[in-house]
Amino acid sequence: MLAAPAAAQVHEVASPDGTNRIAIGLNANGTPLYRVTRRGAQIITNSPIVLDLDVDSLGYGMAITGTEQASADASYPIVAGKAAQGRDHYNQLTVRFQEKGGAKRRMDVVLRAYDDGVAFRTVIPLQAATAAAIIRYEKTGFYFPEAYKCWGFNVGKFGSSHEGEFDPVDTARMRDHNLFSLPFLCETGKAAFALAEADLLDFAGMYLTGRGDGGLGLQLKLSPSLSDYRIAVRTRVGSPIVTPWRVVMLADKAGQLTESTLITNLSTPSRIEDTSWIKPGLTSWDWWSGPVIARLPGKRTSTEVSKALIDFAAENGWPYAMIDEGWYAGAGGGGVRRPGVDLTRWSDPINIEEVAAYAKSKNVRLWLWAHWEAIDDQMEEALTLYERLGIAGIKVDFMDRDDQWMVNWYSKLLAAAARHRIMVDLHGAYPPRGLARTYPNFMTQEGVMGAEYNKWSKRVTARHNVMLAYSRGLIGPMDYTPGGFRNVSPDQFRIRGDLPFVQTTRAHGLGLYVVFDSPLGAVADSPDTYAESPAGLEFLRDVPASWDETRFLAGETGAFIVMARRKGKTWYLGALNAEAGRTARVPLSFLGSKRHEMTLWTDGDAPNAVTKSERAMSGEDVLELKLAPNGGAVAIFRTR
Incomplete structure (x- = not known):
């Protein structure tokens, strides 16, 4: 066990409202230990901060040589996401450490306290003893003072697409061979917190494991x-050597964690000066349904199918149509890049130049899929062509890595795409770390077990969807493809792979467009499906893909959630x-004193049916929602 720091050695910083505190000091071995409290209750108990370098460790035999305080309260635009702007309001404390012997290397720990969480990062200043060091x-x-009720995604290995369930975790039995993706959610009985990471640039991605000493809590x-x-x-x-922010959302x-912009607050400001061309919106999509269009039997990725999906988007007022795998020369390998693929030429059944021109005539723009290795080989050539064709964005797939090289490749791709005014959707991706603030053309991403799993499994349950809102959905956009x-x-x-089923109600499916954050929102099914069973489609014509404000209204982790x-x-x-x-009782105080006209879609008498109603509501009212098993609801409130 790690002995607690002596009181005289402890330095602490509190959030602007005084609710959250993070403190740091040294134990008898000279190791920096930090702890986190909320309203005086310990959330994270004394936990070490140590880096293993080339041949030894930095974080032992240290002394505190100084501190520096700072505060900030500034707003910044969120180009697309859960809010129109973020408020970067914090108090900061930098504590400077230096080894008492040996090379007397220096190390700083920067602590920040926000009203919705705390964060810290380690900085190794420029010094001869650590020049070009290897970490x-x-x-x-992240040590726990007691066993908590927690949920995590035990991905189990490095090098994955981070697609899986966030299951309950027995915190007394977490092992060092477990490997949890982010975030990691816990409830203490008095508070809730999520462990995450922000501002991941030129560094390796963070995972969490059980402690090697068998104690409660987690190790990075x-x-x-x-x-x-x-x-x-x-x-x-x-x-200097700078780690990403290690984040404790509080x-x-x-459910209140869903309102937080802490991850983007902590991330590097936008590197794109003019963001006026970045436009959120919904997109039709070919891949999920097959594509299968009855009047085009046997046609898959083709000029005819693409035009049909463009027509479908135009008819419903959506700005985009997405063409997935199979459109470029040599495509068809899925996760395997075939030799000789060429992103600047088309496969025989489709003419992208003709399709792009047709889309333009319908006031619709295209998104194009590509394997990441193909993009890497032809990045500038392909992006130059796509800009000329008026392509809105690219969906890049199968990276399945979060090592330092791949983290840097994300920035390389996003910067190159921005030069050509092209938006990006990353699939086969690690979970968000706030990169959408740094590159606002990064519209959405996978790193989630989404609706595609309906094509080959029974794993996409209603409970899984609810749990995503309380876990993966906390840290950034997710291209679940509802x-x-x-x-x-x-x-x-x-x-079945073509025209898949979903095992939730229609109203639940509509609710995904509000509860899940994705500035590029997929409308995944075939136009035929919507024509055969249109109940609720009018809601998808109205729902935005990006928001000005987010509120959690009611819920219980893993059981249900209601958001506005x-x-x-x-x-x-x-x-x-x-x-x-x-039956969920939902207070409508977010409406304020003005009367609003509410249009409400709730579960009908069959999974594919909805009941639609209208009435006037105000902030003084409580809405009673009768939610069916695997069900949901949506509503629109317009001022009178």
Whole structure:
């Protein structure tokens, strides 16, 4: 066990409202230990901050040589996401450490306290003793004072697409061979917190494991280099070594974490000066449904199918149509890049130049899919062509890595795309770290087990969807790709690749567009499906893809959630329910004193049916939502 720091050695910083505090000091071994409290209750107990470098560790035998305080309260625009702007309001404390012997290396720890969480990062200043050092491991801990009720995604390995369930975790039995993706959510009985990472640039991605000593809590583990698993980060001569922010999001209830912009607050400001060309919106999409269009039998990726999806987008007022895998020369390998693929030439069944011109005539723009290795080989050539063709964005897939090299490749791609005014959707991606602030053309991403899993599994349950709102959805946009309109009950669900089913109600599916944050929102099913079963489609014509404000209204972790999001003067409500039916009482105080006209879609008498109603409501009212098993609801509130 790590002994607590002596009181005289402890330095602390509090959030502007005084609710959250993070403190740091030294134990008897000279190791920096930090702790986190909320309203006086300990959330994270004394935990070490140690870096393993080339041949030894930095974080032992240290002395505190000074401190520096700072504060900030500034707003910045969020180009696309859960709010129109973020408020970067914090108090900061930098504590300077130096080894008492040996090379007397220096190390700073920067602590920040916000009203919605705390964060810290380690900075190794420029000094001869650490010039061009290698970071092998980071041994930062997140130690718990007691067993908590927690949920995590045990991804189990490095080098994955981070697609899986956030399951309950027995915190007394977390092992050092477990490997959890981010975020990691816990409830203490008095508060809720989520462990995450922000401002990941030129560094290796962060995972969490159980403690090697068997104690309560978690240990940080860095994604290793593919060329040498004993190395995580290669640093640059002439630059300080700066870790990303290690983040503890905090709230009284887990659902309130959904309102936080802490991850983007902590991230590097936009590197794109003019963002006027970045436009959120919904897109039709070919891949999820097959594509299958009855009047085009046997046609898959083709000029004809693409034009049909463009027509579908135009008819419904959506700005985009997405053409997935199979359109470029040599495509068809899915996750395997075939030799000789060419992103500047088309496969025989499709003429992208003709399709792009047709899209323009319909006031629709295209998104194009590409394997990341193909983009890497032809980046500038391909992006130059796409800009000339008026392509809106690219969906880049199968990176399946978060080592330092790939982290840097994300920035390389996003910067190059921005030069050509092209937006980006990353699939096969690690979970968000706030990069959408740094590159606002980064519209959305995977790193989530989304609706595609309906094509080959029964894993996308209503409970999974609800749990995503309380976990993966906390830290950034997710391209879950909703819109499946072949709704059936779980006992009637069967797996098929073309025209897949979904095992939730229609109202639940509509709720995904409000509860989940994705500035590029997929409308995933075939135009035929919507024509055959249009109930609720009118909501998708109205719902925005980016928001001015977000509110958590009601819920219980993993069981149900009700959220409201505002765009301009209009509020949108979304509710998701798991397998147990319930009636949720939802206060409408977010509406204020003005009367609003509410249009409400709730569960109907069959999975693919909705009940639509209208009435006047105000902030003094409480809305009673009857949520079916695997059900949901949506509503629009417009001022009278």
